[in-house]
Amino acid sequence: MNRRPVIRGLSVFVVLSVLISVAALWYGPASLTLQTTLAQALIYVVATVGFYVFVGNSGVFSFGQVSFMTVGAYVGGLLAITPANKATAQPGMPAFLISAHTSPYLACLIGGLAAGVAALILSVPLIRLSGIAASLTSFAVLQVVYVVTANWGAVTNGESGLAGIPLLGNVTELWITAIAAIAIALLFQQSRWGRRLVASREDDAAARALGIGVHRERRIAFVLSAFIMGIAGAFEAELLGALVPETLYITATTQILIMLVVGGTTSLSGAVTGSLFISLVTELLRRVQAGTDFLGLNIKGPVGIQQVGLAVIMLLTLLLLPKGITASREFTFLAAPFDRLIRRRSRPQPDDPGGGYDVSESPVAKLNSPLQSISQPSILCRSCHDHRADHRGCPDWNPRHLPVEQDSAPSAPGGAGPCPCFRHSRRLRAHRAPWHRRGHPQAQSDRVLAGQQRRSLPRGHAGHPGALRRCAARRRAGSDQAPGQRLYRDRPRCPTASPQRHLGDTHRRRYQRGRPRHAARRR
Amino acid sequence: VTTFFQQLVNAVTLGSIYALLGIGISLIFGIMRLVNFAQGELVMVGAYGATIVQHRSWLIILLVTLATPIVFALAMERIAFRPIRQANDATLLVTSFAVSYLLQNVALLIFSGTPRSINLAPALDESVRAAGLVIPKLDFATVAATAVLLVALSLFLARTRLGLHMRAAAEDFTTARLLGVRANRVIAAAFAISGLLCGVAGYLQVSQTGQVFPTMGLDSILVAFIATTLGGLGSLPGAVAGGYLLGVISAFMGGYLPSNLSVYSDAFAYLFVIIVLITRPAGLITPRTARSRV
Numbered sequence: 116m117n118r119r120p121v122i123r124g125l126s127v128f129v130v131l132s133v134l135i136s137v138a139a140l141w142y143g144p145a146s147l148t149l150q151t152t153l154a155q156a157l158i159y160v161v162a163t164v165g166f167y168v169f170v171g172n173s174g175v176f177s178f179g180q181v182s183f184m185t186v187g188a189y190v191g192g193l194l195a196i197t198p199a200n201k202a203t204a205q206p207g208m209p210a211f212l213i214s215a216h217t218s219p220y221l222a223c224l225i226g227g228l229a230a231g232v233a234a235l236i237l238s239v240p241l242i243r244l245s246g247i248a249a250s251l252t253s254f255a256v257l258q259v260v261y262v263v264t265a266n267w268g269a270v271t272n273g274e275s276g277l278a279g280i281p282l283l284g285n286v287t288e289l290w291i292t293a294i295a296a297i298a299i300a301l302l303f304q305q306s307r308w309g310r311r312l313v314a315s316r317e318d319d320a321a322a323r324a325l326g327i328g329v330h331r332e333r334r335i336a337f338v339l340s341a342f343i344m345g346i347a348g349a350f351e352a353e354l355l356g357a358l359v360p361e362t363l364y365i366t367a368t369t370q371i372l373i374m375l376v377v378g379g380t381t382s383l384s385g386a387v388t389g390s391l392f393i394s395l396v397t398e399l400l401r402r403v404q405a406g407t408d409f410l411g412l413n414i415k416g417p418v419g420i421q422q423v424g425l426a427v428i429m430l431l432t433l434l435l436l437p438k439g440i441t442a443s444r445e446f447t448f449l450a451a452p453f454d455r456l457i458r459r460r461s462r463p464q465p466d467d468p469g470g471g472y473d474v475s476e477s478p479v480a481k482l483n484s485p486l487q488s489i490s491q492p493s494i495l496c497r498s499c500h501d502h503r504a505d506h507r508g509c510p511d512w513n514p515r516h517l518p519v520e521q522d523s524a525p526s527a528p529g530g531a532g533p534c535p536c537f538r539h540s541r542r543l544r545a546h547r548a549p550w551h552r553r554g555h556p557q558a559q560s561d562r563v564l565a566g567q568q569r570r571s572l573p574r575g576h577a578g579h580p581g582a583l584r585r586c587a588a589r590r591r592a593g594s595d596q597a598p599g600q601r602l603y604r605d606r607p608r609c610p611t612a613s614p615q616r617h618l619g620d621t622h623r624r625r626y627q628r629g630r631p632r633h634a635a636r637r638r
Numbered sequence: 639v640t641t642f643f644q645q646l647v648n649a650v651t652l653g654s655i656y657a658l659l660g661i662g663i664s665l666i667f668g669i670m671r672l673v674n675f676a677q678g679e680l681v682m683v684g685a686y687g688a689t690i691v692q693h694r695s696w697l698i699i700l701l702v703t704l705a706t707p708i709v710f711a712l713a714m715e716r717i718a719f720r721p722i723r724q725a726n727d728a729t730l731l732v733t734s735f736a737v738s739y740l741l742q743n744v745a746l747l748i749f750s751g752t753p754r755s756i757n758l759a760p761a762l763d764e765s766v767r768a769a770g771l772v773i774p775k776l777d778f779a780t781v782a783a784t785a786v787l788l789v790a791l792s793l794f795l796a797r798t799r800l801g802l803h804m805r806a807a808a809e810d811f812t813t814a815r816l817l818g819v820r821a822n823r824v825i826a827a828a829f830a831i832s833g834l835l836c837g838v839a840g841y842l843q844v845s846q847t848g849q850v851f852p853t854m855g856l857d858s859i860l861v862a863f864i865a866t867t868l869g870g871l872g873s874l875p876g877a878v879a880g881g882y883l884l885g886v887i888s889a890f891m892g893g894y895l896p897s898n899l900s901v902y903s904d905a906f907a908y909l910f911v912i913i914v915l916i917t918r919p920a921g922l923i924t925p926r927t928a929r930s931r932v
Contacts (some may be wrong), residue, residue: 240916245675247727248919251867255908257861257913262905343853365856369739376732419747426740433733434721 165343191226192347230345379439653885678859870921
C-alpha cells in the first residue's frame with residue numbers, strides 16, 4: 116500500500132491546523148478590537164477554504180460563491196434571533212419563521228446545509244457552464260441574490276437587514292469549524308472525486324475523453340463549497356450581530372478572491388495562508404489608517420488606504436507571483452523524511468523488479484499473458500475505477516494517472532518489469548531503454564541521466580544513441596517524402612528528408628552545392 | 639400609447655449608452671479574450687476628470703472627459719494586462735477585477751465617497767414637446783452621438799489599415815501576428831477606442847444623472863456585461879443589439895411592472911442573462927471566432 120498521499124495529507128493538515136491555532140490562541144490575551152479581527156480572520160479562513168473547494172479544484176472562477184454565504188448568513192441569523200425579537204422587529208414575517216429558533220451553533224450548521232441545498236438546486240442549470248460564461252453567470256447569480264435580499268421585506272427585512280443576532284461568545288467553535296473545514300477540503304481533494312476534478316481543471320477535453328463525468332465532480336465540489344461558505348456566512352452574521360445585504364456582496368467577494376489569489380489559487384495551503392496573510396495586512400493597514408505609533412513616529416494614512424493597499428498587493432501578486440505566495444504548493448514538508456524512508460524501502464532490488472510492486476499480479480501482466488489478453492478489457496482505469504490497489508507501489512503514481520490503453524511494454528534489460536503507470540505503459544518504441552522513460556525508478560533525473568545511461572550502453576544495443584539515430588534515419592528514408600518537405604525540385608531527393616535537415620552543413624554540401632548560405636533567406 | 643412611445647424613447651436613449659459600453663468590452667474581448675471589469679472605472683475617471691475642470695468652458699470639459707479614460711485605458715493595458723497577456727482567461731478576468739478595485743479605491747481615497755453633483759451640459763437641459771411626448775434634448779444628443787460613433791467605428795474597422803489589423807486579430811490573433819500585425823499596437827488601439835467610448839458614455843450618463851461617485855463604474859460595467867453577453871461576447875453587432883435589447887427591457891420593466899415587483903427589475907434582467915447564458919453560452923449572436931476550439 117502506498118502511504119505517501121496519506122502522510123502528505125497529514126502534513127498539510129498539521130501545518131495548517133497549527134497556523135489556525137496560533138490565530139485562535141492569540142484570541143484570549145488580545146484586546147477587544149483585535150479579538151474581532153481574529154474572529155473575522157478565522158471566518159475568512161473558512162470562507163476562503165470553501166471558495167477554494169470549488170474554484171481551486173475546478174478552475175472555474177465563480178464570482179457567485181459569496182451568495183451562498185448570504186444564504187447561510189440569513190438562514191443562520193434568522194434561526195438564531197429569539198422569536199420575541201423577530202416579532203417586534205419584523206411583524207410582517209411569516210409565523211413559522213418567527214417561531215423557528217435554535218441555538219447559535221446549530222443555526223450555523225443549518226445555515227450551511229441551506230446553502231448546500233441552494234447550491235444543489237442552482238447547480239442543475241449552472242454546472243454545465245465553464246470559462247467566461249460560468250464567471251459571468253455566477254456574477255449574475257450574486258446580483259440576483261443581492262437584489263432579492265435587499266428587497267424581500269417580509270423575510271430579510273430589506274435594506275435595513277436583520278438585527279439582534281446573538282453574538283459569538285468565544286472563538287472555540289470558530290476554531291473547530293476552521294479546522295473541520297480544512298479537513299473536509301483536504302479529504303475532498305484527496306478523494307477520487309477531487310482528483311478527477313483536478314484532472315478536468317488541468318485539461319478539460321482530455322478528462323472528458325477519458326470518461327470523467329466533469330459535471331458530476333463539479334457539482335459535488337460546488338455543493339461542498341456552498342456548505343462551507345454557508346457556515347462561514349452564518350458565523351459572520353453572529354460575529355457582527357446584525358446583517359445587511361451589503362455585508363456579503365461585491366466587497367466580500369473581492370476580499371475572498373484576493374485571499375485565494377494571493378495565497379495561491381490551486382492549493383489548500385494557499386487558501387489558508389492567503390486568508391491569514393491578507394487578514395494580517397488588512398489589520399496593519401487599518402491601524403495605519405486609524406493612526407498608530409511606530410518607532411516613535413505617528414503614522415496616519417488617509418481613509419481608503421486599506422483597500423488601495425489590498426488592491427495593490429493583489430495586482431502585484433498577479434503580475435509577479437501568478438501562483439501566489441505559496442507557489443500553489445501544499446505544505447508537504449513535514450512528510451519529506453517519511454517520503455525518503457518509503458522511497459528507500461521501495462527501491463527496486465534485483466530479485467524484486469517491480470520495486471515493492473508485484474509485477475506478476477499486475478493487470479498489465481495479466482493482459483500481456485496470451486491466455487487472458489482476450490478476456491480482459493483493454494482499457495484500465497486506475498484513479499477513477501476500482502483498480503487503485505494496482506498501482507499503489509508505483510513511485511510515479513499521481514492523480515493525473517488516468518485510464519489509458521495498455522500496450523505490452525517491452526521487458527526491460529536489467530530493469531523493472533512492466534509497470535502499470537501512465538507513462539510506462541504508453542506505446543513504447545522498442546529501441547528505447549526502459550530507464551529513458553520519465554518517472555521510472557531508475558531514471559533519477561529525467562533527461563540528463565537517461566542520456567548518460569544510454570551512452571553507456573554497448574554500441575550495438577538498441578537503446579544506444581547511435582542506434583536511435585540510425586533508426587530515425589531509416590524510418591525517414593523509408594517513408595514517402597511529403598510534398599511540402601521536398602524543398603528543391605531540381606535537386607535529388609534527400610534520402611533522410613526533413614526540412615530542418617536540409618540546413619545542416621553536410622546536406623548543404625551534398626545537395627545544395629553552388630547556393631550560398633544566405634541565399635535561402637533572401638528568397 | 640403615449641406612455642408606450644415615451645418608454646420607447648427612454649429605451650433608445652438607455653440602449654445607446656449601453657451599446658457604447660458594450661462595444662468597448664466586446665472589442666477587447668474579441669482580441670485578447672479579456673472581459674475587462676475595469677472598464678466601468680474608465681467611465682468613473684472620465685466623470686471625475688470633468689468634476690476637476692467643471693468651471694471651465696464646455697469644450698474643455700468634453701475634451702477632459704474623453705481624454706482621461708483614454709489615458710487610463712492605455713495605462714492599464716501597459717501596466718496590468720500586457721505582462722500577463724499569455725495567461726488564461728480566468729487570470730485575466732481576476733486581474734481586471736483587481737484593477738477595477740484599485741481604481742475604485744484610489745478614487746475613494748482622493749475624492750471621498752460622497753457623490754458630487756455636476757451639470758455637464760446645461761444647454762441640453764430643455765425638452766422638446768411633440769405629439770404628447772416630452773423628449774429632452776439630451777436624448778437627441780445621446781442618440782446622435784451614438785450613431786456618429788457607431789458609423790465612425792465601422793468605417794474605421796472597414797476602411798483603415800489599423801481597423802483591418804484589428805479585425806484580423808479578433809479572428810485569429812496568432813495567425814494575425816504571424817502575418818505581421820503588431821500585437822501591442824492593435825491591443826493598445828482597442829483599449830484606446832474602448833476608453834473613448836467609455837468617455838462618451840460617461841459624459842452622456844453624467845449629463846443625465848448629474849452625479850459622480852467612486853462606485854459609479856460598477857453600475858455601468860454591469861449593464862455593459864449584460865449587453866455584451868446577451869449579444870454575444872466578441873461580436874460588435876451583437877454588443878449593439880444587446881445594448882438596445884437591454885435598454886428596451888429595463889425601460890419597459892421600469893414602466894410596466896407592478897410596483898411591488900419593480901424593485902426586482904434588476905433581478906429579472908440578471909435572470910434573463912442567466913437564462914441566455916445557460917441556453918447559449920456564447921451569447922445570442924455568436925461570432926465564428928468565439929467558438930471554443932479544443
